Amino acid sequence: MKRRELLKVGTAAGAGFLATAVAAPAIAQSQPELKWRMASTFPQTLEILWGTAAQLVKRVAEITDGRFKIQIFGPGEIVPAFQVLDATQNGTVEMGWTSAYYYWGKDPSFAFFTAVPFGFNARLAEAWYLHGGGAEFVDEVFKDYSCHCIQAGNTTAQMGGFFRKEIKTVADLQGLKFRIGGFAGNVVKKLGVVPQLIAPGEIYPALERGVIDAVEWVGPADDEKLGLAKIAKYYYYPGWWEGGAVAHALINLNKWNELPANYKAALTAAAREAGLWMTAKYDAANPAALKRLVANGVLLRPFSGEIMDAAYKATEETMNEFAANNARFSRIYQSVRAYIKEGYQWWQVCELPFDLYQVRMSNRS
Amino acid sequence: MKRRELLKVGTAAGAGFLATAVAAPAIAQSQPELKWRMASTFPQTLEILWGTAAQLVKRVAEITDGRFKIQIFGPGEIVPAFQVLDATQNGTVEMGWTSAYYYWGKDPSFAFFTAVPFGFNARLAEAWYLHGGGAEFVDEVFKDYSCHCIQAGNTTAQMGGFFRKEIKTVADLQGLKFRIGGFAGNVVKKLGVVPQLIAPGEIYPALERGVIDAVEWVGPADDEKLGLAKIAKYYYYPGWWEGGAVAHALINLNKWNELPANYKAALTAAAREAGLWMTAKYDAANPAALKRLVANGVLLRPFSGEIMDAAYKATEETMNEFAANNARFSRIYQSVRAYIKEGYQWWQVCELPFDLYQVRMSNRS
Numbered sequence: 101m102k103r104r105e106l107l108k109v110g111t112a113a114g115a116g117f118l119a120t121a122v123a124a125p126a127i128a129q130s131q132p133e134l135k136w137r138m139a140s141t142f143p144q145t146l147e148i149l150w151g152t153a154a155q156l157v158k159r160v161a162e163i164t165d166g167r168f169k170i171q172i173f174g175p176g177e178i179v180p181a182f183q184v185l186d187a188t189q190n191g192t193v194e195m196g197w198t199s200a201y202y203y204w205g206k207d208p209s210f211a212f213f214t215a216v217p218f219g220f221n222a223r224l225a226e227a228w229y230l231h232g233g234g235a236e237f238v239d240e241v242f243k244d245y246s247c248h249c250i251q252a253g254n255t256t257a258q259m260g261g262f263f264r265k266e267i268k269t270v271a272d273l274q275g276l277k278f279r280i281g282g283f284a285g286n287v288v289k290k291l292g293v294v295p296q297l298i299a300p301g302e303i304y305p306a307l308e309r310g311v312i313d314a315v316e317w318v319g320p321a322d323d324e325k326l327g328l329a330k331i332a333k334y335y336y337y338p339g340w341w342e343g344g345a346v347a348h349a350l351i352n353l354n355k356w357n358e359l360p361a362n363y364k365a366a367l368t369a370a371a372r373e374a375g376l377w378m379t380a381k382y383d384a385a386n387p388a389a390l391k392r393l394v395a396n397g398v399l400l401r402p403f404s405g406e407i408m409d410a411a412y413k414a415t416e417e418t419m420n421e422f423a424a425n426n427a428r429f430s431r432i433y434q435s436v437r438a439y440i441k442e443g444y445q446w447w448q449v450c451e452l453p454f455d456l457y458q459v460r461m462s463n464r465s
Numbered sequence: 466m467k468r469r470e471l472l473k474v475g476t477a478a479g480a481g482f483l484a485t486a487v488a489a490p491a492i493a494q495s496q497p498e499l500k501w502r503m504a505s506t507f508p509q510t511l512e513i514l515w516g517t518a519a520q521l522v523k524r525v526a527e528i529t530d531g532r533f534k535i536q537i538f539g540p541g542e543i544v545p546a547f548q549v550l551d552a553t554q555n556g557t558v559e560m561g562w563t564s565a566y567y568y569w570g571k572d573p574s575f576a577f578f579t580a581v582p583f584g585f586n587a588r589l590a591e592a593w594y595l596h597g598g599g600a601e602f603v604d605e606v607f608k609d610y611s612c613h614c615i616q617a618g619n620t621t622a623q624m625g626g627f628f629r630k631e632i633k634t635v636a637d638l639q640g641l642k643f644r645i646g647g648f649a650g651n652v653v654k655k656l657g658v659v660p661q662l663i664a665p666g667e668i669y670p671a672l673e674r675g676v677i678d679a680v681e682w683v684g685p686a687d688d689e690k691l692g693l694a695k696i697a698k699y700y701y702y703p704g705w706w707e708g709g710a711v712a713h714a715l716i717n718l719n720k721w722n723e724l725p726a727n728y729k730a731a732l733t734a735a736a737r738e739a740g741l742w743m744t745a746k747y748d749a750a751n752p753a754a755l756k757r758l759v760a761n762g763v764l765l766r767p768f769s770g771e772i773m774d775a776a777y778k779a780t781e782e783t784m785n786e787f788a789a790n791n792a793r794f795s796r797i798y799q800s801v802r803a804y805i806k807e808g809y810q811w812w813q814v815c816e817l818p819f820d821l822y823q824v825r826m827s828n829r830s
Binding site for chain 1: 495524527528529530583586587588589591592593594595596597621622623624684685702703704705708726727730731733734735737738740741742744745746748749750751752753755756765767773777805806807808809810811812813814815816817818819820821822823824826827828
C-alpha cells in the first residue's frame, strides 16, 4: 500500500493521528538512514579515480537529503588495494571502488569488464555495457562473488608506459621486468616480458630501485603524479592492452538486495553520472599533462609495427587458450570480439575521418 | 533543523504526537508531489532521442518514489518542434527536450553548446562542458532565456547526409538546396549551398518532391528511419559540421529555483545518466544500421579534400564574423578553439593510433 493511500484511509476514518503515525514508517522504509563504508583500490593522491568515488557519494547524499551516507576509505585503511572485491563479497564493507580486471586470477572473465588487449575504446565499452549485453555478463559473473556491480567511468586510451631504454623490436622486450595491470600480463609474457602487478603507491620506488625496468599505469594526468618521468624518459603509445579501462562500483549483493528501489535508482544514477564525470576528466586533464611531461624532457615513442603485430597475435593466442578452458570466458569473448569488429567498421566511416581531419588542423601553426 | 533532531526534541519533551506532526511537513517540503510537462523537439519515432528523455523521466520517478513525475509531449502536441525553448522560457511547460543550436538565430552562442563546424567530438564536448568552463557558459547564456540547461547526451559524429547526385568539388555545391540543422547553414552558404532548416517529420516529403536536393539529419540509426535512402543514394561522410551534437534538457528557471535541493540533484544525475545512455545507444545502433543501408544499395562517399578544406576556411571566416559582432560569442569561441586544438594534440598520441590499429584489424577477413 502506498503512503498516500494510507493517509487517505486514515483521514477517511477520521483518525488523523493514526494516519500520520502509520505513514511515518512507510517513509522511513523508503528513506532509511544508512551509513555505508566503501573501500577503494585507488588512493586519494590519484585525484581523478578517487574524485570519481567522491562525486558518487556526494550525489547519493544530495539526492537522499543526507539519509544515505557512504564514506570512502583508501587502500590499506580497511583492506589492501587489491582485496576490495573480497572485502565487498564477505561484507567487511558494503561497497568497493575498484576495477574488475584486478581480479582476473579469480575469474578470467573479469578482464572483459575493464579492458582486454585490443579491446574496446571508451565509447564502445560503454555501448557494449549498456546496450550490447555487457551489463548482463557483468551481473552473471559478479553474482558468483556476491556483488552487484555498476560500471562507472573510463580512463580513456592509456599510454604504453615509461621505459628506461628504447624498445624497437620484440627482441628488446626479452626479460624486461614490466609493471602492468590486469589480464594483459598473460599476453606480454608471450612476448618475453616478465609482468609484475604492483599497487600504485609502490610503483615509483620499484622503478627507482631497478626492481622493474618499465611501468605502465594510466595516462599523462595520472602518470605525471607518480613522477615516473624522473627515472624513465621513453614514454610509449598506445597502450594496446587498455584502449580504455573501466572502473567499477561494487555493492555487497545482500546489501544491494536490501536497498529500497529508490535508493537503488539513486545509487545507479549517481554511479553512472560519476562515470561520465571521470571519462570527461581524463579527457580534460590529459592534454595539458602531456604538454608538461614533454616540456620536462619526456620522449614520446610509438610502439613499432613489429611489436603491435606480435602483440595482436599473442593476444589472439591468449584469448583462445582461456576460451578453450572456460565456457563463460568463451561466450563473453565471442560477444566482445563481434562488437569490436562491427563497432570499428562504423568508426572508420564517421568518427575516424572527422578526428583525423581535426588532428591535422590542430597541428597547424 | 533535521527531522531526526525534531524527533529527538519531541521525544525528550514526552510529546510523541507533536514530534511526528512536526516532522511530516519537513519531509513533505523536500519530497513534494510534482507533475511537470516536457515539450520535445524530437518525435517518438526517433527512438534514441525520444528514448533519452524517457530514460530521464523514468529515473527521476524511480528516485523520488513517483513523487516527481514528468510527462513528455512530442512536437506539435503543445508547441511545434522548434519552439521548445520559447515554451520553456515563458512557462508554458516546465521542461523542454531539445538541442541548443536550433535557437542560434536568437543568440549565436547557442551553437557552441550543440555543435559548431569542425568543433568537438562527443568526448571533447563532454570534457569541455564538465571540466573546461562549458557549463558556466551554458548557464550564462540560458539565464538570458530564463532557463536552466543540463547537457544530456551526444549523437556522436554525424554523417554528411544523403545526396541525389555525387558531389566532388565545391562547384558541385552551387545552388544545392540542402536541409541542414543549426548554425552550419551560415557556413555552407559561403560554399554556394542554399541551406534549409526543416523539422524531422517534414524531411522525407521535402526530398521526395524535390523541394530540397540533399538532406543531413544524424547518422545511420536515425537516417534509416527517415527512409531517405529510397530517394537519394549517395551517403557522404563525415558531417564536418557535427563531430558530435549535444542534446539538452531545459528547465524553466523559476521552476528550477523552486525545486528542493534533492530534486535538483536527482534531475541533474538522471539527465546526465540519460545522456550517457544516449551516446552509447548511438554507438550501439549505428554499426548495424550502416550495414543495412549499404546492403540496400546506399553508396558511401567521403567528402573530397577540396570540399573539406573549403569548408574549414568558410568556417573560420564565419566564426570570425560572428565574433567581431558579439563579444560573448567571441569569448566562447576562444575557449572552444583552444580546447579543440589542445584536445586533438593529445588525441593523436593515444586515442587515434589505438583506433587506427583497431580499424585495420576489424577489416581483416
